[in-house]
Amino acid sequence: MKKKIIVTDHAFKNVAYEQQMANDFDAVFECHSCETEDDTRAAIADADVVFVNFAPVTKNVLSVLKPGATVIRYGIGYDNVDIKAATELGISVANVPDYGVATVADHATASLLPLLRRIPAYNALFAQSDKVRPGDVGDIRGFRSTVIGLVGMGRIARAVVERLRPFGFSFIATDPYCDQTVFDSLGVERVTLDELAKRAHAISLHAPSTADNIHLIGADFLSKVQQGTVLVNTARGSLVDLDALAAAVTDGRIAGAALDVTDPEPLPLDSPLRGMTQVVLTPHAAFYDDDSLQNLQRLASEEAARALLGEELRCKVN
Numbered sequence: 001m002k003k004k005i006i007v008t009d010h011a012f013k014n015v016a017y018e019q020q021m022a023n024d025f026d027a028v029f030e031c032h033s034c035e036t037e038d039d040t041r042a043a044i045a046d047a048d049v050v051f052v053n054f055a056p057v058t059k060n061v062l063s064v065l066k067p068g069a070t071v072i073r074y075g076i077g078y079d080n081v082d083i084k085a086a087t088e089l090g091i092s093v094a095n096v097p098d099y100g101v102a103t104v105a106d107h108a109t110a111s112l113l114p115l116l117r118r119i120p121a122y123n124a125l126f127a128q129s130d131k132v133r134p135g136d137v138g139d140i141r142g143f144r145s146t147v148i149g150l151v152g153m154g155r156i157a158r159a160v161v162e163r164l165r166p167f168g169f170s171f172i173a174t175d176p177y178c179d180q181t182v183f184d185s186l187g188v189e190r191v192t193l194d195e196l197a198k199r200a201h202a203i204s205l206h207a208p209s210t211a212d213n214i215h216l217i218g219a220d221f222l223s224k225v226q227q228g229t230v231l232v233n234t235a236r237g238s239l240v241d242l243d244a245l246a247a248a249v250t251d252g253r254i255a256g257a258a259l260d261v262t263d264p265e266p267l268p269l270d271s272p273l274r275g276m277t278q279v280v281l282t283p284h285a286a287f288y289d290d291d292s293l294q295n296l297q298r299l300a301s302e303e304a305a306r307a308l309l310g311e312e313l314r315c316k317v318n
């Protein structure tokens with residue numbers, strides 16, 4: 001019987017790599033745009049390999065697969081897949097941890113620097129006044145006296161440090177699970193989350209979405225930050241309590257925020273954050289450029305080939 005390879009959803013320009021890989025195996029290949037659990041269940045029934053981007057892969061969805069099937073997350077975070085249920089059902093899950101580290105780090109860096117220079121705030125003033133002057137956006141701290149605080153010290157955070165280092169910033173970071181040697185080799189001071197809140201002038205989030213990390217950046221954290229701090233989130237929306245963030249932007253503790261991810265996504269039309277000139281929004285796009293998409297689709301397709309050949313997966317997460 002022919003093998004069956006299904007894409008549940010994606011935002012790519014084409015699926016040429018996947019199609020070629022399926023042809024190599026003379027497999028059935030279908031590409032869907034699943035929006036509901038029912039869509040996904042119907043699309044993947046009896047598949048051998050499932051590629052999933054953002055569609056939720058719940059226990060209910062997984063139950064239509066046979067033991068031995070493989071689910072490949074198009075991406076790094078796999079919080080949309082019920083890993084426990086997959087393991088119980090004998091289904092392997094893999095992600096692609098290394099396709100776009102540079103691209104996400106580029107996006108975080110490109111978001112953070114304009115906030116520190118208050119460029120979005122100046123730009124907004126031009127819509128209201130014909131006499132915009134230096135300093136109209138409040139105090140601006142020089143880069144060489146600015147402390148960057150990283151939440152998470154994994155692959156992307158390390159790449160952000162490399163990109164920001166030439167500007168002369170100092171770096172502090174919190175990561176309960178990362179080895180001290182990583183901090184030492186990068187010259188990053190290890191601190192607690194509490195200390196990071198108090199000392200950082202710019203905070204960039206790079207921790208995964210887990211049950212423990214929900215609203216890590218909430219009212220308590222934001223009550224401790226210095227007036228005029230900036231925040232960048234390219235990790236996962238669930239890390240930030242958006243109501244608490246809106247309050248902190250309103251009272252000036254947060255002078256600027258760049259949110260690539262929010263919970264929920266998309267950000268509701270009536271969210272106050274949409275109208276705030278200090279808040280820059282991008283649509284979960286930090287991973288998105290031509291280089292990273294090519295890597296992602298190629299590496300995911302190679303992983304699928306390994307699954308079909310019965311070989312050990314490169315990036316199995318369960």
Ligand SMILES: NC(=O)C1=CN([C@@H]2O[C@H](COP(=O)(O)OP(=O)(O)OC[C@H]3O[C@@H](n4cnc5c(N)ncnc54)[C@H](O)[C@@H]3O)[C@@H](O)[C@H]2O)C=CC1
Pocket residue numbers: 076077097100101104151152153154155156157174175176177178206207208209212213216234235236260261284285286287288
């Ligand atoms: N916006 C986008 O397009 C993209 C977002 N991401 C997100 O970025 C996150 C980070 O990616 P990587 O750096 O590749 O992951 P990674 O797994 O290399 O690093 C994550 C680090 O966070 C640490 N961590 C976990 N809980 C923490 C906590 N409570 N406080 C501080 N640190 C904590 C871990 O110990 C680990 O060192 C991913 O989980 C993913 O959700 C990844 C790619 C694209």
Ligand SMILES: O=C(O)C(=O)COP(=O)(O)O
Pocket residue numbers: 053054074075076077078284287
């Ligand atoms: O999942 C995607 O394709 C992305 O948007 C980026 O995913 P990640 O954030 O890598 O888990």
